[in-house]
Amino acid sequence: MSDVFFVRTEMLQQQAPPSTSVGIVGWMRENLFSGWLNSILTVVSALFIFFVAGGFLSWAVSPTWGATSLTECREILAGHEGACWGVIRDRWVQLLFGFYPSELYWRPILTFVLLAVALAPVLFAEKVPAKLVYFTAAFPFLMPWLLWGGSIWGPLAAAAGFVIGYFVYGAVVKAAGSLAGLIVGVAAALIWWLFLAPVVVDLLSGTVSIGLEAVESRKFGGMMLSITIGIVAIACSLPIGIVLALGRQSDLMILKSLCVGFIEFIRGVPLITLLFVASTLLNIFMPPGTNFDIIMRVIIMATLFASAYMAEVIRGGLAALPKGQYEGADSLGLNYWQAQRLIIMPQALKISIPGIVSTFIGLFKDTTLVSVIGLLDPLGLSNAIRADTDWNGVVWELYGFIALLFFIFCFSMSRYSMYLERKLRTDHQ
Amino acid sequence: MTTLTDPPKESFRLSMLIYDTRYRSMTIQVVALIGFMLLIGWLVNNTAQNLLDLGKEPSFSFLGEAAGYDINQRLVDYDNQNSHLRASFVGLLNTLLVAVMGCITATILGVIIGVLRLSKNWLISKLMTVYVETFRNVPVLLWIVFTMAILIETLPVPRSFKGVDVGAVVVTNRGIYVPEPLFSRSLGDIHLFGASSFRFDISLDLIAFLIALALGLFVRHKINQRAHRIQEETGIRPTTWYLSLAAVAVPVLVVLVTLGFYLGYPEFKGFNFRGGTHMRNSLIALWLALSLYTAAFIAENVRAGILAISKGQTEAAAALGLRSNRIMSLVILPQALRVIIPPLISQYLNLTKNSSLAIAVGYMDLTGTLMGITLNQTGRELETLLLGMLIYLLISLSISLVMNWYNNRVKLVER
Structure with a gap:
């Protein structure tokens, strides 16, 4: 130790970090120019952004909002490149509602406002009164009536079927057990829908006619059509998907192979072929003389399509649950349906939320495919608008507007799913 | 003295079909099967009745009739006097062409974008986020x-190239x-396949080229093996790059x-270009759009796969002295691949199915x-749609078979 001839006795004064590693300069050195490759990338992407954004802005900022035709736009622009926003001002209502009668716009608007109310108990469970769930249950019958109009007795009769089935089930279940109750309840509802309801509806609409002005399906269009198809198909596909997923996971061989066959078939073919089936074949499959609505047919096929994907998402959730949960439910003496309802499904559905939402986003985007079979969704309408001599040749403004509409919907949905994931995460963090 | 006896044998009662769990599953299955049969029977019956009313006998004989329409972008010879079957075959090859091209470009783009999205460069990662969100949230x-x-709208018309020396690649509208x-x-x-509807030609030149290439790659593999053996024995790796290069290049050349x-x-003649390979707008638009759209999804899968690899791997590789891009290519990506492949399969399937939107362009x-x-x-809706769906189903099933086989091969073997 005698070699040590210098020992510092007091601490050095702490120095400020070099000016190149703090503040904006430090941040830029760290995040933008940390090496020659990164610097090149930064410069290239900055130039790219500059040119794209510059080109876009000089195109988009264009005083053509008031123009009533493409020729007028060209006159205003006087040879400069620029957007022709007049088409959006002229036709945005059409892109939202299609050819829905303009004096009845309040009906789709009211429907979607009520839709938000009906979804609230599902989406934001703890922030709204629990009683609201009854409105959610009634909404599926209210929605078609508001949109399509017609007599109120049809939707009411359809709803009555569920009520009748429920009460019959309640009555039989005490006497003869749950399975018998289920069978008799379903049978009662079917008898009501197939034989009694048409008679009762005829009778009631003959005596008391309460109804809204009917709107034909071919007047539906625009974003309204996309949302209607998307919402209905996803709402119907969730229960079907759960049943299919349970069927695929079950030990019952025949049920399992039926479910696997259905799921793999639907997932193996493109949606467009299913839509062709909807537009050309579905009426052939039905009893002779049936001719039901094209939107209805599309919704049926979209529901089948989405339910196969939903089933796979939920199966993923079921498979992700530890086996102990199933065994725990068994050891509590719960039967299959109790275990599913109380233990398995709440957890499995929670795990599958991101998948469910992305299935929904996918389906919502896929509703644009109906333009191929001639329905007037926003994309189909854009062709119709271009067919007008005033706007013949307008491309970017229309596509941009439609893309923006879809982006807003899909982006907010994906953000909501992230919020939900965070909210439902109960494990330790 | 007590004797042990079996419990009294229960005789089978009808109610046990519902209340005894041993028989109940059987009952449910039989009921489901009967219900399914009834449904199918009902549908078939309706269909038969409807077709009878329309006067259409279900038959596939229309496939042999002359198609009478032209297909401008095709891989095999075809004219409008060929049969519908031949036209469908041309269509099938076109589907496969755009699907394969799309899958390749989407994978390359997706991996690059996914990696860049995790880059430390703030501007790049934000730019890639914008790309991914824009493409994912707008319909394909x-x-x-x-x-x-x-x-x-933006590319020049062929006429504008008149009298201009165009070079190798011409981009026109x-x-x-x-x-x-x-x-x-x-x-x-x-x-x-002779003169049947599935006839197609394979160029012998192409086969010769491929054989030469395969030969070259095989020799290169042998050279590498030898270099590796020498390195194991002596610790010195012989320089082999010129040998490898020659092994591949010489046979091919x-x-x-x-x-x-x-x-x-391509040459400008009359009103349009002649010669060269013409890729039509419809093919390019479909290919580009599908690749860019699917690349956004693949990028997300790649990102998730990379994030799934624990940070310890990066740190260990850094401790070994690897640079950051080598860490990515030698340590992180090979491991992330195992996580990425299953979702990648479904992206390939989606791309193939989305290629059916070709009808829009x-x-x-x-x-x-x-x-x-x-x-x-x-006017044969039933037959054409059934056949078409069947073919798509077969394509999808073969893609998942091949990719699942690959997945099983690279999967980590546990225990």
Whole structure:
């Protein structure tokens, strides 16, 4: 130790970090120019952004909002490149509602406002009164009536079927057990829908006619059509998907192979072929003389399509649950349906939320495919608008507007799913 | 003394079908099966009745009739006097063409974007986020028609190239012309499947080229093996790069020179270009849009896969002295691949299925031929749609089979 001839006795004064590693300069050195490759990338992407954004802005900022035709736009622009926003001002209502009668716009608007109310108990469970769930249950019958109009007795009769089935089930279940109750309840509802309801509806609409002005399906269009198809198909596909997923996971061989066959078939073919089936074949499959609505047919096929994907998402959730949960439910003496309802499904559905939402986003985007079979969704309408001599040749403004509409919907949905994931995460963090 | 006896044998009662769990599953299955049969029977019965009313006998004989429509983008010879079956075959090949091209470009783009999205460079990662969110949240059909509009509206018309020396690649608003490989001493073609509707030709030149390439790669592999052995024994790796290069290049060059290889450049004649390979707008729009759209999804899968690899791997690789791009390519990506492959399979399937949207830009794929014009001309909805769905189903199943086989091969073998 005698070699040590210098020992510092007091601490050095702490120095400020070099000016190149703090503040904006430090941040830029760290995040933008940390090496020659990164610097090149930064410069290239900055130039790219500059040119794209510059080109876009000089195109988009264009005083053509008031123009009533493409020729007028060209006159205003006087040879400069620029957007022709007049088409959006002229036709945005059409892109939202299609050819829905303009004096009845309040009906789709009211429907979607009520839709938000009906979804609230599902989406934001703890922030709204629990009683609201009854409105959610009634909404599926209210929605078609508001949109399509017609007599109120049809939707009411359809709803009555569920009520009748429920009460019959309640009555039989005490006497003869749950399975018998289920069978008799379903049978009662079917008898009501197939034989009694048409008679009762005829009778009631003959005596008391309460109804809204009917709107034909071919007047539906625009974003309204996309949302209607998307919402209905996803709402119907969730229960079907759960049943299919349970069927695929079950030990019952025949049920399992039926479910696997259905799921793999639907997932193996493109949606467009299913839509062709909807537009050309579905009426052939039905009893002779049936001719039901094209939107209805599309919704049926979209529901089948989405339910196969939903089933796979939920199966993923079921498979992700530890086996102990199933065994725990068994050891509590719960039967299959109790275990599913109380233990398995709440957890499995929670795990599958991101998948469910992305299935929904996918389906919502896929509703644009109906333009191929001639329905007037926003994309189909854009062709119709271009067919007008005033706007013949307008491309970017229309596509941009439609893309923006879809982006807003899909982006907010994906953000909501992230919020939900965070909210439902109960494990330790 | 007590005796042990079996519990009294229960005789079978009808109620046990519902209340005894041993029999209940059987009951449910039989009921489900009967219900399913009834449903199918009902549908078939309705269909038969409806077809009878329409006077259409279900039959596939229409496939042999002359199609009568033209297909401009095709891989095999076809004219409008060929049968509907031949047209469908051309369509099927077109579907496969755009699907394969799309999968390749989407994978390359997706991996690059996914990696760049995790880059430490703030600007790049934000730019990639914008790209991914924009493409994922807008319908693919919109991207396809949008790309088509860009190609048609912004590119120059072929006429503007009149009298201009155009070089090898010409980009016009009617499509892109690229040089076409030609052979002056060609070996000719093999004609497969004779005169049937599935006939197609394979160029013997191409086969010779591929054989030479395979030979070269095999020799290169041997050279590498030898270098590796020497390195194991002596610790010194012999320099092999020129040997490897020669092993691959020499056979290929020999084949090309013997066959008289040259490139056929596009030339302006009359009102349009002749020569070269013409990729039509519809193909390019579909290919680009599908690749860009699917790349956004693949990028997310790649990102998730990379994030799934624990940080310890990066740190260990850094401790070994690897640079950050080598860490990515040698340590992180090979491990992330195992996480990425299963979702990648479904992206490939999605891309293949989305290629059916070709109908929106007039690219004649399976949907455009069999389920499009053939359906409209013959009025055979049932047969064409069933056949088309069956073919798509087969394509999807084979993609998942191949990719699942690959997945099983690279999967980490546990315990």
